[in-house]
Amino acid sequence: MIDGFILHALAAGIGVAVITGFLGCFVVLRRMAYFGDSLAHSALLGIALGMLFGIDVTVGMVAVGFLFATFLFILQRRRLLATDTLLGILSHGALSTGLVAISLVNTPQLDLYSYLFGDILTVRLSDLMWIYGGGVVVIALIVLNWPSLVLMTIHEDLARAEGVRTLYTNILFIFLMTLVVAVSIRIVGILLITSMLIIPAATARQFVTLPETMVAGACLSGCAAVLVGMAGSLAFDTPTGPSIVMAASAIFALAFAGSFVVSRFRD
Amino acid sequence: MTFLIKAENISVVRNGKAILDSVSLDVRPGDFTTIVGPNGAGKTTLLKVLMGLINVDFGSVRRKPGLRVGYVPQRLAADESMPITVRRFLTLRKKAAPGDLERVVTETGIGALLGKSLHVLSGGELQRLLMARALLDDPDVLILDEPAQNLDVAGQLALYRLIDNVYSERRLAVVMVSHDLHLVMSSTRHVVCLYHHISCRGTPHTITRDPAFKSVFGEDMARLMAVYTHAAGEDHFCETHDHTRHEHSHEGDGS
Numbered sequence: 001m002i003d004g005f006i007l008h009a010l011a012a013g014i015g016v017a018v019i020t021g022f023l024g025c026f027v028v029l030r031r032m033a034y035f036g037d038s039l040a041h042s043a044l045l046g047i048a049l050g051m052l053f054g055i056d057v058t059v060g061m062v063a064v065g066f067l068f069a070t071f072l073f074i075l076q077r078r079r080l081l082a083t084d085t086l087l088g089i090l091s092h093g094a095l096s097t098g099l100v101a102i103s104l105v106n107t108p109q110l111d112l113y114s115y116l117f118g119d120i121l122t123v124r125l126s127d128l129m130w131i132y133g134g135g136v137v138v139i140a141l142i143v144l145n146w147p148s149l150v151l152m153t154i155h156e157d158l159a160r161a162e163g164v165r166t167l168y169t170n171i172l173f174i175f176l177m178t179l180v181v182a183v184s185i186r187i188v189g190i191l192l193i194t195s196m197l198i199i200p201a202a203t204a205r206q207f208v209t210l211p212e213t214m215v216a217g218a219c220l221s222g223c224a225a226v227l228v229g230m231a232g233s234l235a236f237d238t239p240t241g242p243s244i245v246m247a248a249s250a251i252f253a254l255a256f257a258g259s260f261v262v263s264r265f266r267d
Numbered sequence: 268m269t270f271l272i273k274a275e276n277i278s279v280v281r282n283g284k285a286i287l288d289s290v291s292l293d294v295r296p297g298d299f300t301t302i303v304g305p306n307g308a309g310k311t312t313l314l315k316v317l318m319g320l321i322n323v324d325f326g327s328v329r330r331k332p333g334l335r336v337g338y339v340p341q342r343l344a345a346d347e348s349m350p351i352t353v354r355r356f357l358t359l360r361k362k363a364a365p366g367d368l369e370r371v372v373t374e375t376g377i378g379a380l381l382g383k384s385l386h387v388l389s390g391g392e393l394q395r396l397l398m399a400r401a402l403l404d405d406p407d408v409l410i411l412d413e414p415a416q417n418l419d420v421a422g423q424l425a426l427y428r429l430i431d432n433v434y435s436e437r438r439l440a441v442v443m444v445s446h447d448l449h450l451v452m453s454s455t456r457h458v459v460c461l462y463h464h465i466s467c468r469g470t471p472h473t474i475t476r477d478p479a480f481k482s483v484f485g486e487d488m489a490r491l492m493a494v495y496t497h498a499a500g501e502d503h504f505c506e507t508h509d510h511t512r513h514e515h516s517h518e519g520d521g522s
Contacts, residue, residue, distance in 0.1 A: 029349050147360040154349060154356070154385075158397075160320050161338035161410075162360060208350045209384055 005121055006234075012123040013230060013244065015131040016187045016196065017222030022142050023180050024201035024222075025214050026173065027194075029153050034084060035072075036194040038091030039181050042068040044098030044190055046182070047115060051105045058130050058182050065178035068094060073174075095190075118189030118241030120230070127186050134183040138176050145169055150211050188241040199248040200225065206259035221251050270295050271334055271408050271440055272317050277326030279312055286312050288464040289326065294408055298440045304461035305483060310444040311341070313461060314412050317442065337401030337439075339411040343393050347386045353396055354381040363403045374436075375399040375429065391422040398429065408440040409433070415447055423447055460484075 027036055043061040050060025068090060075086050102112060114122070142149065148169050151159040160166050184193050204217025228251075229244030272294040279287040286309045294300065294317070302310050315321040316328055318336055351359075357368065372378050375395045380388060388396065394414055401409060411430065415423040427450050434441050443455075458474045460467040460483055467479035474480050 029346075150351070151359050154346075154351070155340060155343055157315070157320060158338060158340050158343075161318050161336060161340075162404075164360075205348065205350060209352055210350055210355055214350050 005123075006230075008123045008125070008128060009120045009230065009240070010226075012128055012131055012187055013120055013226035014223055015128070015135055016184045017200070017226045018219045019131070019135040019138050019180055020184060020196040021200055021204075021219030021222045022139050022215055023176055024197035025204070025211065025218050026142075026149060026153065027177070027197045028201040028205065029211075030173075032177070033194055033198050034087050034091075036177060036181065036197050038072075038087045038094070039065050039068060039177060040185070040190045040193045041091045041098070042094035043181055043185055044115065045094050045101060046098075048098050048101035048105055052101070061182035061185065062178050064094075065181060066175060069174045069178065114189070115185065116189050116191050117239055118185065118187050118192065120187045120240045120244075123186060127183075130183045131186075134179050138180055141172060141176060145172065149173065188244060192241055192245045195245045195248060196222065196225075199245070199252050203248075203252045203255045206255045221255070222248070225251055270329075271331050272442075273329045274313075274317060275327050275329075277316055277323040277328060279309070279316060279321060280324045285463055287316065287323075290461070290465055291326075292317070292459065292465070294440050294442055296407070296440055297438060298442075298457060299434055299455050300440075300442045300457045300459060301455040302442070302444045302459045302461050303446070303484075308462045310461055311412055314410055314442065314444060318410060331407070334408065335404050335406040337404060337406030337409045339394070339397045339401050339409065339414050341412045341414075342390070342417055343385070343397060349385070351385050352381070353377065353383055353385060353388070356385055356396070357381075357400055357403065361400070361403045367403065367405070371399045371402045374402065374433065390417045391426065394418065394422075394426055395429065398433070402433065402437075405437075406439060408442060411441070411443040411445075413444050413446060415445070415450070423450055 027033060042064050046061035046064030047057045048060075049064060050057035053060075072083075072086060072090055075081075075090075076083055099112075111119070113119075148159060148164040151162070152164060152166055152169060156166055180197070181193055184196060188196050200222035201214065201218040203221040204214045208214045208217055225248035226244055229247035230240060232238065232247065233240040233243035270293050272292075274290065274292045276289045276291055277287055278285055278289055290309075290313060292300070292313070302313060304310050312321060316323055318338060319328065319330065357372075363371075372381070375398050377392065377395050377399055380392055380396065385393075385396075398414075409430075414430070415426045418426060427447070430441065430443070433439070456470060458469065458471050459465055460474060460477075460480050462483050466483055467474055467477045469477070
């Protein structure tokens with residue numbers, strides 16, 4: 001008696017868990033969690049602008065996100081303020097502007113709550129196409145640039161000395177983050193998307209010694225969080241996005257306790 | 268072509284200050300050049316210019332087409348959050364044949380470390396690993412940026428011995444920045460004394476007697492160094508008089 005909308009939701013959730021698993025490892029390793037959060041906040045402005053100009057809201061989110069990242073990049077070069085300060089300004093500036101813009105657009109079909117916290121149960125076929133189409137692009141680009149990305153994360157100058165085009169790869173990474181945030185927002189929402197990037201990756205980190213297995217672990221624990229979260233959400237009639245993130249956090253806590261116990265026994 | 272890298276009159280200006288001020292340096296096959304100088308003298312910048320990581324504002328840098336550079340950075344910040352083993356790190360982006368990998372591993376003595384995580388290595392082990400990685404491509408020139416800076420004395424000695432062995436067995440060129448003047452003096456044939464411009468160059472023996480060296484490192488350091496260099500050769504080229512020239516050029520570009 002599984003309904004179509006649940007299958008859609010499952011497909012969307014699993015897709016997002018795999019994409020965020022791939023990208024999330026680098027977000028964790030390169031300490032870009034706050035950046036991801038800010039990017040997600042800026043997406044609200046993209047949604048408002050998309051509605052205002054009658055273009056696809058996902059396109060709006062990607063466009064605004066990329067502008068946001070470019071703006072941050074320019075500000076960073078001035079070096080007057082620390083990056084987290086700049087991010088704080090840009091992030092909340094974008095979130096507020098987005099909220100104001102949406103109130104001005106004021107279309108009846110807009111459900112602000114679903115953008116803030118996600119609404120996986122109303123996922124449509126077009127959303128699935130965005131998730132899987134975007135996902136293939138994201139994963140293909142990460143796999144192609146894999147050694148460069150890992151080496152840059154370890155030592156950027158070493159990578160450059162060995163011929164990695166770090167500027168190009170950095171821009172590519174920002175673009176991928178923008179894309180992932182945009183396609184994932186339908187699932188867990190603007191306020192929770194960063195958690196899908198960092199919690200499964202952090203869970204996987206407890207058990208691995210290679211970046212490749214960290215990605216695999218992040219994808220697996222992300223999928224587990226989606227399944228557990230959705231089941232819980234259906235059983236207890238709780239909001240799905242927060243339920244998924246709650247499940248991810250619980251899995252992280254279990255993994256953390258588990259690895260702590262294991263390391264105690266090993267010593 | 269007799270040079271591997273040829274830097275001519277290069278200047279790098281940041282915020283109106285010349286970090287490098289008309290520096291010329293040739294790297295030829297088989298050279299062992301050590302760059303010395305106080306903190307903030309532009310040594311790392313010079314290395315990065317030689318490798319092409321930083322663009323120069325004036326002057327020109329030419330590299331032999333197809334030049335293979337092995338780079339050993341100052342240190343690898345072994346971040347615990349990055350899960351990676353020594354073996355994976357070595358083979359990342361490198362398509363070395365198994366025989367080459369084995370040779371380099373033996374050469375640098377890291378065989379016992381291959382299965383370990385990067386972040387459990389000691390400072391000396393990390394530097395040997397970086398050496399191994401740099402050597403995997405069979406480079407024409409090895410560029411080292413203060414490779415022994417974070418090591419204790421025994422570790423420093425061991426690392427400089429390794430560099431010496433690699434240099435004499437592989438017949439490659441070495442360009443190294445080092446603060447460990449007393450250790451470098453015994454192995455290098457060519458010392459370049461850098462303080463934004465090249466104030467002095469020559470063999471270790473002669474350079475410590477140079478007034479320009481004394482003006483940068485101080486009388487005491489020069490006297491101390493002279494003790495270590497009793498066995499060195501004689502060829503020496505000094506640009507002591509250049510100080511006046513550089514004063515002029517400062518006025519010339521209005522800085």
